Amino acid sequence: MTHKLAFIGFGTVGQGLAEILRDKGDFLRRSLGFEAQVVAVSDMLKGAVYHPDGLDVAALLQAVQTTGKLDAYPDTPGLQRGWDSFKTIRDTNADTIVEVSYTDIKTGQPAIDHCRAAFESGKNVVMSNKGPVALAYKELSALAEANGVRWGFEGTVMSGTPAIRMPLTSLAGNDIREVRGILNGTTNYILTKMEEGLTYEAALKQAQELGYAEADPTADVEGYDALGKVVILANVVMNAPLTKDQVACRGISHLTPADIAQAKAEGKRWKLIGRVKKEGDRVVASVGPEMVPLTDPLAGIMGATNAITYECDLAGPITLVGAGAGRTETGFSLLIDLINIQRGNI
Structure with missing residues (x-):
């Protein structure tokens, strides 16, 4: 079954995961039976796009890497633009929210509220953002469990190295x-x-x-x-x-x-x-x-x-x-969380 993803944030780490999905999608499908479909991206600086039938990952990357904005993503019938992070979390048909907004280790926001909104909407979250795990682990893990969804955060400690x-x-x-x-x-x-x-x-x-x-x-x-x-x-x-x-x-x-x-x-x-x-x-x-x-x-x-x-x-x-950091390494940390959600593993 296709795993539908909505990205909150599309900076270095989000693009790292998107590049992996673009470059290794066929390999992941053949070897692991894992197929991901990006349906939405919402970034406070780059803009937002959503299509329930999926977005073209290569076109997303080309748009932000050539112009810095998602405005350059081509129009297609049914495409929605301009949704903020919370509307993207609550109203898209994503199964999992890829929370890769900026890290605020002092407050954990807005990522803590993004997690709350996702869990209350019945959606999984994967993230590399330390703030919510360091500041609100007990609350958020209980909320995810109460709503029957998963919370993956392998990348918060040593990027793609499985320290957790x-x-x-x-x-x-x-x-x-x-x-x-x-x-x-x-x-x-x-x-x-x-x-x-x-x-x-x-x-x-x-x-x-x-x-x-x-x-x-x-x-x-x-x-x-x-x-x-x-x-x-x-x-x-x-x-x-x-x-x-x-x-x-x-x-x-x-x-x-x-x-x-x-x-x-x-x-x-x-x-x-x-x-x-x-x-x-x-x-x-x-x-x-x-x-x-x-x-x-x-x-x-x-x-x-x-x-x-x-x-x-x-x-x-x-x-x-x-490695404790890196574009591809941290992108991989998000991928392995997604794979383990599909497998039903920790």
């Missing part, structure tokens, strides 16, 4: 006592370059030039991006209802070449570590720079790569390494 689904499925049956990881590629790149001899300021400038860091790098370098991911891991993997205000957080902007030299002299390496740990009957979480022994698998993770270690009572420590 792996512990819930492949590590099921373990008591996971601790989760710790390098959850931000920008800071890991900066620390790698500082170890090569650059100052923090020079390493940050290089990261910005390469597109790893934003013009305002605060969310990355002060640990706030990793903090959101730690809250998600606490709630989803450790089943602990922590909020962001309960997570101690410190970034890397204070580190100096002398700090790097000290770690090297001790056989260690600085990493920004996000950590969730069981201590007795409670769960504590933190984000901060740590000197990690070179014998630790996380110490060998260099550049913009991410990694996460699960301390399991049965399987022992399991470390997962992969």
